[in-house]
Amino acid sequence: MTEKNNKEIExxxxxxxxxxxxEMFRLINLVREFELRAIAERRGGLIPGFIHxxxxxxxxxxxxxxxxxxxxxxxxxxxxxxxxxxxxGDPRYMMAELAARSPGYCLGRGGSLHISDYNLGIxxxxxxxxxxxxxxxxxxxxxxxxKQPQVALAFFGDGATNEGxxxxxxxxxxxxxxxxxxxxxxxxxxEGTPQSKQAAVKDLSIRATxxxxxxxxxxxxxxxxxxxxxxxxxxxxxxxxGPTFIxxxxxxxRGHYEGDPQVYRTVEEIESWKLKDPIPxxxxxxxxxxxxxxxxxxxxxxxxxxxxxxxxxxxxxxPRPELKDALAGVYADTHNGLVF
Amino acid sequence: MRELSFSExxxxxxxxxxxxxxxxxxxxxxxxxxxxxxxxxxxxxxxxGEERVRDTAISEIAIIGSALGAAMTGMxxxxxxxxxxxxxxxxxxxVNQVAxxxxxxxxxxxxxxxxxxxxxxxxxxxxxxxQSGESWFMNIPGLKIVVPATPADAKGLLKTALRxxxxxxxxxxxxxxxxxGPVPEDPDFVVPFGQAAVVRTGKDVTIIxxxxxxxxxxxxxxxxxxxxxxxxxxxxxxxxxxxxxxxIQSVKKTGRxxxxxxxxxxAGPGAEIAAVLAEEAVEFLDGPILRVAAKxxxxxxxxxxxxxxxxxxxxxxxxxxxxxxK
Numbered sequence: 068m069t070e071k072n073n074k075e076i077e078x079x080x081x082x083x084x085x086x087x088x089x090e091m092f093r094l095i096n097l098v099r100e101f102e103l104r105a106i107a108e109r110r111g112g113l114i115p116g117f118i119h120x121x122x123x124x125x126x127x128x129x130x131x132x133x134x135x136x137x138x139x140x141x142x143x144x145x146x147x148x149x150x151x152x153x154x155x156g157d158p159r160y161m162m163a164e165l166a167a168r169s170p171g172y173c174l175g176r177g178g179s180l181h182i183s184d185y186n187l188g189i190x191x192x193x194x195x196x197x198x199x200x201x202x203x204x205x206x207x208x209x210x211x212x213x214k215q216p217q218v219a220l221a222f223f224g225d226g227a228t229n230e231g232x233x234x235x236x237x238x239x240x241x242x243x244x245x246x247x248x249x250x251x252x253x254x255x256x257x258e259g260t261p262q263s264k265q266a267a268v269k270d271l272s273i274r275a276t277x278x279x280x281x282x283x284x285x286x287x288x289x290x291x292x293x294x295x296x297x298x299x300x301x302x303x304x305x306x307x308x309g310p311t312f313i314x315x316x317x318x319x320x321r322g323h324y325e326g327d328p329q330v331y332r333t334v335e336e337i338e339s340w341k342l343k344d345p346i347p348x349x350x351x352x353x354x355x356x357x358x359x360x361x362x363x364x365x366x367x368x369x370x371x372x373x374x375x376x377x378x379x380x381x382x383x384x385x386p387r388p389e390l391k392d393a394l395a396g397v398y399a400d401t402h403n404g405l406v407f
Numbered sequence: 408m409r410e411l412s413f414s415e416x417x418x419x420x421x422x423x424x425x426x427x428x429x430x431x432x433x434x435x436x437x438x439x440x441x442x443x444x445x446x447x448x449x450x451x452x453x454x455x456g457e458e459r460v461r462d463t464a465i466s467e468i469a470i471i472g473s474a475l476g477a478a479m480t481g482m483x484x485x486x487x488x489x490x491x492x493x494x495x496x497x498x499x500x501x502v503n504q505v506a507x508x509x510x511x512x513x514x515x516x517x518x519x520x521x522x523x524x525x526x527x528x529x530x531x532x533x534x535x536x537x538q539s540g541e542s543w544f545m546n547i548p549g550l551k552i553v554v555p556a557t558p559a560d561a562k563g564l565l566k567t568a569l570r571x572x573x574x575x576x577x578x579x580x581x582x583x584x585x586x587x588g589p590v591p592e593d594p595d596f597v598v599p600f601g602q603a604a605v606v607r608t609g610k611d612v613t614i615i616x617x618x619x620x621x622x623x624x625x626x627x628x629x630x631x632x633x634x635x636x637x638x639x640x641x642x643x644x645x646x647x648x649x650x651x652x653x654x655i656q657s658v659k660k661t662g663r664x665x666x667x668x669x670x671x672x673x674a675g676p677g678a679e680i681a682a683v684l685a686e687e688a689v690e691f692l693d694g695p696i697l698r699v700a701a702k703x704x705x706x707x708x709x710x711x712x713x714x715x716x717x718x719x720x721x722x723x724x725x726x727x728x729x730x731x732x733k
Contacts, residue, residue, distance in 0.1 A: 140480065174513035181511035190479055191512065195503050201469050202504065205476020212432060212458050212482065219476070232499070235469035242464065396514030397548055399572035402601035405648030406551065 079356040083291070091133060091290050092353060092364060095125040095346050096371045098149040101158050104375045105148070105165055105179075106325055113383055114165045116178045121149040123288075123320030126345035127252045128153045130293025131220060131313075134301055139218045140188040140206045142199030145180050146252075146319070147192035150222050155187045158378035168385035175388045176396065190219075196257075197223060197230030200249070204236040207247035207304075218304045220248040220297070226257025228271045234278075237310070241278035244309035248300045249275070251312065252287060254319040259331045275312035287317030288345040291352075318343070408589035414447050416558035416590045417523075417579065420565040421448065421485060423594050425455055428483060431569060434461040435470060435487030435523075444489055445525060445584050467496035471522065475505050475574075478520040483569060491526040491540045491578060505574045506549030520575070521568040527580035527619055527669050528717055534705035537713075539618070539670035541646055544576055545679060551575045551600060552646040556621035558588040560644055563598030570597065580619040580669070601648035605657065609637035611732050613657040614723065616642060617668040617676055620699075624667050627723035636732050646676050654680065655688045662693035665726045667718060672700035697726045 079088065102120040109118050121128060124146070132141065132153025143150040151161060156172070164171030165179050172182045183191035190206060193199040203221035210217040227233050228251060240247050251272070257265050268274070272282030285296040293315055300311035318340040322329050329337075353359045398406050411419065425431045432455075433448060439462040442449035452460045463470050467488060474486035488494055494501060501522070508516040528537035544550050551573055555561040561579070568575040590596075606621060607628050616624035621642045628638040639657050643649060658664050664684060666677035677698040684696055699718045707713050 142476070172513065173511060173515075176513050177511040183512045183516065185479065185512075185515055190476065191508070191516070193504075195499055198472075198499060198504055201472020201500060202476035202479065204469065205473035205478070206480040207476075208473050209477040209480035209482045212477070232468050232472060235464070235466035236472060238464055239466060239469040239473060243461075396512075397510045398551070399509065399517065400600075402599075402648040405601040405650065407548075 094129040098125040118325045119146040126290035127287045127315045130290040131297045134297035142190045142203035143192040159381040162378040162382035166382040197227035197232035201236040207245035225253040237278040240310045246304035249312040251314045272314035280310045282312035287315030410587045411590040413558045414584040416562040420562045424569040430483045432459040433485045471497040471500040483519045488524040491524040526578040529581040533708045537706040554618040566597045600645045603650040603653035604642045607640040609639035612663040613661045615666045620667040626720045659691045665697045667699040694730045
């Protein structure tokens with residue numbers, strides 16, 4: 068074994084517990100596999116609605132979520148499957164929701180764009196670009212008023228930083244020094260238009276300056292770098308120093324939605340980013356470090372496939388909602404049905 | 408019973424609920440140091456402190472969105488929007504987030520959020536500070552819409568809003584803040600949603616009046632009385648939920664109905680009420696369902712023009728007389 072390799076082992080294991088590395092590897096694979104299976108099942112007809120896959124962006128979702136604690140909360144986006152899995156979402160209930168079945172996270176009423184689980188601290192995916200950012204700030208406001216050492220994290224894309232919701236929420240969080248992390252997954256495209264045509268600044272993290280808190284840039288395809296940056300931001304938030312904006316530079320390997328003709332970018336560009344895919348890069352690092360053998364990782368990969376097989380079969384066999392369910396859950400109190 | 412102004416009644420409801428429940432807090436533009444531009448929260452900062460009486464930036468999206476996030480996280484926020492016209496600045500948060508959070512989550516999201524807004528024309532305030540936007544949101548399932556007209560109802564309905572688990576849009580007409588009326592002192596006095604008030608009984612015509620217009624309708628009823636026409640005046644108090652039964656019972660008795668509101672006539676709250684009566688009570692009607700409302704133009708600044716556009720007591724009298732009761 069070379070000296071360089073020895074150093075890598077030392078660095079990795081000194082800095083990160085082995086269990087954490089294994090969990091990171093499991094989760095980024097689980098997110099990727101979930102996306103690939105969801106895409107296939109949509110084509111196969113099990114899933115009736117839109118899918119905005121996060122293939123290529125697994126490291127941002129998993130790295131950020133693993134840096135949070137169980138009581139912390141996230142607000143997610145239209146490209147949210149990775150965030151939900153990262154925060155502990157169960158692929159069975161997620162797949163059932165995508166398939167519009169009763170046992171789904173939202174009883175089949177939400178779909179991919181609206182999955183939430185308040186027990187896990189998931190305030191919800193969101194169909195409106197930037198819509199979840201003020202909501203995460205509100206969770207941070209609640210923590211702040213109650214003097215709880217919890218943190219909220221808002222995921223959003225580069226496109227959302229052009230929405231008023233981002234700017235108003237960032238300003239409020241800055242003024243009140245709220246324990247919130249603005250986590251921007253900059254995948255270079257807001258729907259079908261490149262960032263360069265939507266914003267006059269190259270690094271969106273500088274936008275944080277206007278609101279009085281730091282903005283940092285991180286390689287969004289490096290799960291450990293994302294984890295480190297988020298840990299630091301969470302620590303800052305918990306100690307009462309206020310928000311951080313993290314800009315994670317990454318790339319969406321598939322279309323904005325499944326079926327997107329992607330006329331706005333070249334195949335060469337997509338292929339060049341596939342070479343920077345976060346999953347093989349992390350795998351290589353783990354094997355090279357010697358902390359995990361190839362066989363160890365294969366075992367994890369196998370368990371992920373098994374888990375998704377089970378999730379798809381769970382969804383496919385799950386009951387559909389009854390028609391009367393459409394009228395339930397609009398209000399806590401319907402005043403004997405008068406609200407309808 | 409002691410008398411309070413409409414403004415004092417709202418203030419009392421907020422203070423009592425904030426003393427009762429540490430999760431209730433108030434946020435909005437100028438609600439703290441300034442005490443609210445209409446003075447409703449005038450001394451609340453002193454009693455409750457900056458944590459619970461929060462001056463915000465002029466950022467309606469952030470106010471509503473962060474109030475929603477706080478509500479989902481166990482708080483019971485009162486978010487004040489200084490002028491109802493500015494609700495549209497927070498349109499996405501109200502329509503797509505607040506209203507739908509519970510449903511989209513399969514019933515799991517709890518959204519005990521009360522949005523207090525001022526509404527109506529306070530006189531020469533122009534087209535962007537005078538609107539009555541209740542019906543903008545009646546078409547959005549998931550919201551409750553409350554329009555108090557008296558100090559007692561303001562207090563009792565606000566308490567129901569603050570003790571409930573659903574998002575409420577609470578419309579306070581600016582010209583009502585100064586009116587006085589009896590208000591029960593019982594801190595547990597509440598007015599349930601979905602119960603219209605028959606404010607004056609009569610047998611000849613039903614006047615359904617919303618918010619400020621209740622007082623114009625009562626004035627009109629006084630005049631009509633002298634002409635030998637007995638008008639029944641009904642205040643729905645909440646538009647969502649709407650107490651159809653009380654409205655239908657009144658129309659059954661009188662056979663004639665005039666609906667009065669300050670919102671514009673086209674697709675205003677009266678359109679929904681008229682449709683309900685047409686669907687469910689047409690056989691009891693002896694004449695057309697009439698609506699008295701603001702003309703379908705933005706509200707003008709000129710006092711003469713504004714007065715011409717807004718509905719008034721004379722318009723209500725004209726409508727009732729058109730029905731040729733005698």
